[in-house]
Amino acid sequence: MHEQIPIDEPIASLTGDGAxxxxxxxxxxxxxxxxxxxxxxxxxxxxxGAAFSARNDSIAACRRFGRDTWKEWSGYHRRSLVEAKMNCF
Incomplete structure (x- = not known):
């Protein structure tokens, strides 16, 4: 990831599947x-470790509220919308 996008280019979030x-x-x-x-x-x-705080929060939310709720709250569902649109091209 860090080799593909210049270090000075700001990136707010990365959405990816479980892989x-x-x-x-x-x-x-x-x-x-x-x-x-x-x-x-x-x-x-x-x-x-600090690098895993977002991941640990996701694990806790999935356990407490379920994966579907986490996906809705986190905006993860937008990923599938983008993939569907890209498939049109």
Whole structure:
């Protein structure tokens, strides 16, 4: 990710599917100040460290309110709308 987009280019958020729920992606997002909007894997465990605070919040919200509610609150559903539109092209 950091090699594809110039370091001086601001990025507010990164939306990706569960395949992006990795240590490397979370650390890269933290380093650049990017809010990751990535659904945690089904059996995701809490991780220590500042790089995982958004991920840990997502895990807690999914456990407490359900994945569908988390997806709605986080704006994750916009990802599928974008994918559907891109498929039209």
């Amino acid at each position: 992006y729920d990795t240590k490397t992606v979370n650390e890269a997002c933290h380093k650049r100040g990017i809010m990751p909007i990535i659904p945690p894997r089904k059996r995701a465990q809490i991780r220590k």
